[in-house]
Amino acid sequence: MGSPDQIPLSAASRLGRLLRRWGVHPDGRKHPAAGTEIAVLPLPPRLTLPLMQHIGAPARPIVAAGDRVLRGQMIAEAAGPISAPIHAPTSGTIAGIAEVPVPHPSGLTGPAILLDVDGKDEALETEGADPWTLEPAEIARRVSAAGIVGMGGATFPSAVKLALGQKKPIPTLILNGGECEPYLSCDDRLMRERAAEVIDGARIILRAIGGERVLIGVENNKPEAIDALAAAAASHAEVQVVAVPSRYPMGSEKQLINWLTGQEVPADGRAADIGVVVHNVGTAAAIHRALRFGEPLTRRIVTVSGGAIRTPRNLEVRIGTPLSALVDFCGGTTGEVARWVMGGPMMGLSVSNLAVPIIKGSGGLLALREEETADGADAGPCIRCASCVGACPIGLMPLDMAALIRSGDLKASVDIGLKDCIACGTCSYVCPSHIPLVHYFNYAKGELASQDKGKLRQDAIKQLAEERSARMEREAREKAEAAAARKAERERAKAEAAAKAAAKKAAQEAAKQEESTT
Amino acid sequence: MNTVLSSPHAIGARSVGNVMGLVLIALVPATLAGFWRFGWPSVYLWLVTILACVATEVLCVRLRGLSAGKAVFDGSAVLTGWLLAMSLPPWAPWWIGVVGGVFAVAITKHLFGGLGQNLFNPAMAARVMLLISFPVEMTQWLLPTPDALPGALDALAITFGAGAPDAMSSASLLGHIKAEATKGVLLDQSLPGHYSATAFGMGERQGSLGETSALLLLAGGIFLVIKGVIGLRIPLAFLAGVVVPAAIASAVAPDHYLGPVAHLLSGGVMLAAFFIATDYVTSASTPLGQWIFGLGCGLLTWIIRTWGAYPEGIAFAIMLMNATAPLIDQYTRPRIFGRKRDGRSLNPAETVKARAR
Ligand code: SF4
Ligand code: SF4
Numbered sequence: 001m002g003s004p005d006q007i008p009l010s011a012a013s014r015l016g017r018l019l020r021r022w023g024v025h026p027d028g029r030k031h032p033a034a035g036t037e038i039a040v041l042p043l044p045p046r047l048t049l050p051l052m053q054h055i056g057a058p059a060r061p062i063v064a065a066g067d068r069v070l071r072g073q074m075i076a077e078a079a080g081p082i083s084a085p086i087h088a089p090t091s092g093t094i095a096g097i098a099e100v101p102v103p104h105p106s107g108l109t110g111p112a113i114l115l116d117v118d119g120k121d122e123a124l125e126t127e128g129a130d131p132w133t134l135e136p137a138e139i140a141r142r143v144s145a146a147g148i149v150g151m152g153g154a155t156f157p158s159a160v161k162l163a164l165g166q167k168k169p170i171p172t173l174i175l176n177g178g179e180c181e182p183y184l185s186c187d188d189r190l191m192r193e194r195a196a197e198v199i200d201g202a203r204i205i206l207r208a209i210g211g212e213r214v215l216i217g218v219e220n221n222k223p224e225a226i227d228a229l230a231a232a233a234a235s236h237a238e239v240q241v242v243a244v245p246s247r248y249p250m251g252s253e254k255q256l257i258n259w260l261t262g263q264e265v266p267a268d269g270r271a272a273d274i275g276v277v278v279h280n281v282g283t284a285a286a287i288h289r290a291l292r293f294g295e296p297l298t299r300r301i302v303t304v305s306g307g308a309i310r311t312p313r314n315l316e317v318r319i320g321t322p323l324s325a326l327v328d329f330c331g332g333t334t335g336e337v338a339r340w341v342m343g344g345p346m347m348g349l350s351v352s353n354l355a356v357p358i359i360k361g362s363g364g365l366l367a368l369r370e371e372e373t374a375d376g377a378d379a380g381p382c383i384r385c386a387s388c389v390g391a392c393p394i395g396l397m398p399l400d401m402a403a404l405i406r407s408g409d410l411k412a413s414v415d416i417g418l419k420d421c422i423a424c425g426t427c428s429y430v431c432p433s434h435i436p437l438v439h440y441f442n443y444a445k446g447e448l449a450s451q452d453k454g455k456l457r458q459d460a461i462k463q464l465a466e467e468r469s470a471r472m473e474r475e476a477r478e479k480a481e482a483a484a485a486r487k488a489e490r491e492r493a494k495a496e497a498a499a500k501a502a503a504k505k506a507a508q509e510a511a512k513q514e515e516s517t518t
Numbered sequence: 519m520n521t522v523l524s525s526p527h528a529i530g531a532r533s534v535g536n537v538m539g540l541v542l543i544a545l546v547p548a549t550l551a552g553f554w555r556f557g558w559p560s561v562y563l564w565l566v567t568i569l570a571c572v573a574t575e576v577l578c579v580r581l582r583g584l585s586a587g588k589a590v591f592d593g594s595a596v597l598t599g600w601l602l603a604m605s606l607p608p609w610a611p612w613w614i615g616v617v618g619g620v621f622a623v624a625i626t627k628h629l630f631g632g633l634g635q636n637l638f639n640p641a642m643a644a645r646v647m648l649l650i651s652f653p654v655e656m657t658q659w660l661l662p663t664p665d666a667l668p669g670a671l672d673a674l675a676i677t678f679g680a681g682a683p684d685a686m687s688s689a690s691l692l693g694h695i696k697a698e699a700t701k702g703v704l705l706d707q708s709l710p711g712h713y714s715a716t717a718f719g720m721g722e723r724q725g726s727l728g729e730t731s732a733l734l735l736l737a738g739g740i741f742l743v744i745k746g747v748i749g750l751r752i753p754l755a756f757l758a759g760v761v762v763p764a765a766i767a768s769a770v771a772p773d774h775y776l777g778p779v780a781h782l783l784s785g786g787v788m789l790a791a792f793f794i795a796t797d798y799v800t801s802a803s804t805p806l807g808q809w810i811f812g813l814g815c816g817l818l819t820w821i822i823r824t825w826g827a828y829p830e831g832i833a834f835a836i837m838l839m840n841a842t843a844p845l846i847d848q849y850t851r852p853r854i855f856g857r858k859r860d861g862r863s864l865n866p867a868e869t870v871k872a873r874a875r
Contacts, residue, residue, distance in 0.1 A: 264864055266856050268863035345528040348527060380592065382634050383633060384800075400847075428525075
């Protein structure tokens, strides 16, 4: 167990691995956080629970200010098929629903439920079940009810991916333990300390999707995690732990699938199309808890690190805890913070406000010193060194895409693959001219999305206008028809009256004649 | 701290200045060997050429309203001058270096839009221009004589005064056999006494200032490959483009065609394969394109050497390939993940079928 050679790969994909050495080897900087056990962060006085912690529709609140809630109680329900409920991470009183700063690229605010913590941490009575007695659909339902979303940062509602197996069984489950972003070690610690939970979660997911095997891909810079998982999986033949090279972005879903199975997810399809589904190791642990103990997702592990944090480490944190509480627990900063980042340095989000809460998808909080960031490196002209071309895991030409975007030709940049870009940041990382390539791509994608939206709106307006003129036409036609009908009616009545009069007259005449004859 | 800053929040250690610096370091051994062989005149020429390039760079950058400091410190002008000097006859007069340097930086680089925008390699374009305009000065090759070199003062007179004494200059190997061949003299007679693989490998031959020490250039090239500054594709393809046709032709008709080793060790093949064809800006940037580009440079070099009017064809070969590089890139884009070569998405049914097989 644990050897990558157990996976049969075609000669072609082995050759491909040799020829296309995509990716980069950024400085790991996983220590000292990775070497320290997970600590539990004490409850803060107030939790902020944004309604939008997942991909899909925001959750709908079902509590009001003044309500007392218990830990694990649902406080916002899923709004539609792609959404996730939110549960109270501890007991306390709802203080209200307000617009607060949320972790979002726009740096904007969003609606959140505010919970005043009472410190008692009273839990709702919950009940687990033996997942092996449950139907796959019931497993998916329970995962959905537990509010579980992709905890590697994608935050896609997990139950939706589990339900895919009901249409057609999905043979392969891949657990993503890559954790290829520098600094982050929350998954590493989880795999080391709670390997049994991860393996159990994986087997539950496998049952839900009707699968046959689990491949757990872990980067080979985490030998302890690999050993722990392999030991926990020893009695489960269907689970295989595979060491993958430490290379960014190995933890990207498509790259990991490709490495482990030799298959490529079609550009216009998804993993399930090739019989694979990928979940993060943290998600598997959360699913284990939801099924075995009926415990919804209300806490997660977060790596607090970066050169400006005094004692970097991993914390188990209730969802909704403000970032400042994590920083304080880690001894504060050295005062040299050039940039705060939520998530990893490659794809994370820069934040400016430490009142922002930890949400379901937040795996890291980094306080980077100036020399750890891209600050101070002015962008120069592209020297066509092709570093970005060689490093792009998708096989794009970042230099050409950026040049086209700069010249305003967004359409041409789409033609050469802009929409296939996964925004992994590898190209920007390697560029010796420090060109913010990903910034260009994100800008262009946003611009195209709003153009599409604008076009949709125009189409909608056009449709409305068409409907209106159709309605008016119809009304006019109906009016005309009605008028015609009325006219016909009148004429008929007239004719009838005339006929009647004629008949009367005839009758009178006849009577007269009778009279005269008698 | 109020701005939203784009990911990634970390960048690699490599910068443009850093890359140029590594290339300069890789050039040092071969350059020193050139100085040792050709003496003070070559040192002066080297200095003058680099100074001309840097001064022109500063001037152009000022004229274009950019900040001069950064442009000069990125080292690209120094590199252009250095490479140009490497490909000049070692005792050429100072004004050759100056005219070449000004042309390289002002015309081939800044007229095309500055760093990263030029179509042609500045050093090669300047060399071709000089060769066409000043054929006499550009073909004054002298046999290296480390023991009988002029002193620093006498050398001033050579570089800044009268130029190389006629008696000391002679034709290069490639020029010699070309001249002989036009007279109908075959290789079995024209070659002996003019070529020995060991001497050529060590750089004991006529040639430009920096192109003669094939082995030191190779060492510098390997250093750059190890450092990840250049890839292996262009140099390997370049060498193959010269060696393969030379091997075939010389096997078929040894009297008419120079053998592969002689081709590799003469002229500027090593310098060009590792330091000039690999120029980022003017070479192809896709993986397949780099193979094609390198192969094209090598093949054209061999063709021009063998049948062209000039004995050495590298500068022309590289400029020709420079001109086609954008086209090569366009037609050799890598296949996008999850798509077929033509850009359509992979069909899930097909992949599943492929898996079943
Ligand atoms: S950000 Fe996009 S273009 Fe850049 S390396 Fe990643 S996938 Fe390629
Ligand atoms: S890495 Fe930067 S400088 Fe190099 S080709 Fe790409 S965009 Fe240009």
